[in-house]
Amino acid sequence: MNDGEHALSIRDAAFSWEGGFGIEIAAFDLAVRERVLLLGPSGGGKSTFLNLVAGITTPSRGSIDVLGTDIARLRGSQVDRFRVDSFGIIFQMFNLLPWLSALDNVLVPLRFSTLRRSRATEPRDDARGEAARLLGALGIDAALHGQRAGTLSVGQQQRVAAARALIGGPGIILADEPTSALDTANARAFLDLLGAELESAQAALLMVSHDETLADAFDRVVRLDEIAQVTGVAAA
Numbered sequence: 001m002n003d004g005e006h007a008l009s010i011r012d013a014a015f016s017w018e019g020g021f022g023i024e025i026a027a028f029d030l031a032v033r034e035r036v037l038l039l040g041p042s043g044g045g046k047s048t049f050l051n052l053v054a055g056i057t058t059p060s061r062g063s064i065d066v067l068g069t070d071i072a073r074l075r076g077s078q079v080d081r082f083r084v085d086s087f088g089i090i091f092q093m094f095n096l097l098p099w100l101s102a103l104d105n106v107l108v109p110l111r112f113s114t115l116r117r118s119r120a121t122e123p124r125d126d127a128r129g130e131a132a133r134l135l136g137a138l139g140i141d142a143a144l145h146g147q148r149a150g151t152l153s154v155g156q157q158q159r160v161a162a163a164r165a166l167i168g169g170p171g172i173i174l175a176d177e178p179t180s181a182l183d184t185a186n187a188r189a190f191l192d193l194l195g196a197e198l199e200s201a202q203a204a205l206l207m208v209s210h211d212e213t214l215a216d217a218f219d220r221v222v223r224l225d226e227i228a229q230v231t232g233v234a235a236a
Contacts, residue, residue, distance in 0.1 A: 005032045006065070007172050007204040008053060013062030013072070015052060021232035023048055025062070028227045030172070035198065035205040037215055040224035046208035047092075049224065050174050053206065054087055055079040067171045084113045088165030088203070090175040094157045096164075098150025102140060105149050106131040106163045116168025127167075134163035138193050154181050155190070162194055166201055173198065175207035184213060191217040 008030035016022035040046045051057040055071040110117040120130045138159040179187035215221045
């Protein structure tokens with residue numbers, strides 16, 4: 001967290017599904033390099049909130065300013081390109097390609113983002129070296145870098161997913177319940193390693209969870225019902 005600049009700024013955004021579920025967000029800000037934990041119950045709209053932030057879901061009104069760009073105004077390939085350039089996403093189920101090695105999974109975003117590929121290869125033209133460095137920093141031994149992702153433990157897959165999100169220096173990391181399958185000790189160990197790498201990368205983190213015990217690993221804790229009005233029942 002630093003000088004008051006915003007990595008993310010939402011104003012008067014709304015979205016609704018057919019069938020009655022809807023979410024309205026009056027205002028939310030995420031500062032550059034800030035780490036925020038967004039708390040809410042399962043089915044309370046947290047994943048929908050992240051989908052709006054990432055441009056996966058388009059709001060029916062309002063603005064969602066990400067690193068100076070209102071993604072609510074982008075369409076089609078524009079928003080897809082902006083997403084892969086600007087966000088690193090750690091999915092709840094990790095979404096690794098099980099037949100690829102741990103290291104090759106980390107490299108996947110660089111196939112779709114020229115910007116992230118250029119960052120990952122500076123100052124040396126060595127993307128694989130940067131992927132290996134991230135895996136090591138997140139606690140994955142070099143002996144596992146060539147192992148197929150589908151054969152790794154849950155905790156190891158989680159760390160590979162985090163390295164994939166971080167490679168190429170995206171400005172914002174979004175994390176959707178990434179510690180839900182871990183016990184408290186392993187969840188905290190993961191957040192400590194992630195936090196150290198976020199500090200180095202100068203990236204902001206927005207993580208959604210229902211686990212209040214994680215709060216002291218973050219700069220700020222926000223409850224979804226404090227910033228958004230949710231109607232109906234969400235998927236997550």
